[in-house]
Amino acid sequence: MKIETMPNGQLTQRLNGETVTHDAIELFANKKVALFAVPGAFTPTCSASHLPGFVALADKIKAKGVDAIVCLSVNDAFVMEAWGQAHNAEEIMMLGDGDGSYTKALGLDKETGAFGGIRSQRYSMIVDNGVVTNLNVEQPKEFKISDAETLLGQL
Template structure:
């Protein structure tokens, strides 16, 4: 069952790229005691994700922080090396956006937000979405229809806060 507003995120271990290489990071480390703007993309380096989704959160970092967001996090069903290379190619630091790799899609499956992109050779991926999470509890949730980029944008999430 897909999570809804008011639900707690499940416990999971993701990976994040660091200068010393990938490191495990738990959902407790990311969300406990914090307000987090989490957005997910179908794939690093894909056109909409690279041209609009990730840059939008970087561009609106200060506005999100001014609304009380402690951390902005980007999740994708990619490996941590790809997430690190994508961040580097986009000149995104960990202070801007925490990159979260869900390489096996376990977290994405646990929250029932998988998308079958096998027709395009990408296998099982994450749906495009955004959510505001306060201390592990979802307070806003915006799930895109396939092929659409509207409600998961930084601008839309800022308007909801």
Template sequence: MPIQPGDTLPDIELQVMGEKGPEKVRTSELFAGKKAVLFAVPGAFTPTCSAAHLPGFVVNADKLRAKGVDSIVCTSVNDAFVMDAWGKSQNAEEITMLADGLGEFARAVDLTQDRTANGMGIRSQRYAMIVNNGTVELLNIDAQGLDQTSAETILAAL
């Protein structure tokens, strides 16, 4: 069963790109004491993710912050180099691009999907969460499209 509102995010070690290369970061530290929006995409540089999902959060970052969001985090089952390149290509300086290269976080929150038929392996489902001090307050999942996980939908929920 997927993680639910009221649950604490699992403490998983993932990566972000630092000045000298990939750096380890624990989810417990990343979300401690902060109100955050965490959204996941099936893959960096993929059509819907690049054309709409990430750009929506880039465009609405100031509005999200005005509603009390301390950090906006995007995760995908990609490595830190890919997440960093994708973030730069999307002008996502205000978004933490969190690499879940082995899919450990996606599995821990039970939000994976099997894309092996498309040559992509096990990926994250498309979801968006509002997280307060490590506790999930809202979880929206989209099987298709962005109706539930867009920046606009999350903004309206804050």
């Protein structure tokens, strides 16, 4: 799978007690972004390994010229805020794609049936001024290439 540029769409975030809607084109314009996506907040691999890895390496990732680290999930902004707080993810933008439309626009959605319908595949990417320079999409039920250490090595 190859994504060349980030599609248009809207993502939500809880910030200072308010819900903020980000335009994706503006969010990725004129900056370097490390983005990782998870199938669901508060789920085992996402909570035990994926998010904590980015929390632990946030300073090193930003030291490589990254302007923002984004965690994306097909969850609402309230769930993403609570999950970020539970993991001390102050350095990470916890963004919700509540209806999965942005994840679908990326072509990185998956059907999970009883687990919650449409969810995101697990992946990480580097986005430079809206252009995807690296994309690491995991095989189902794997966590080998979308981790923070791999992404840090690609910067």
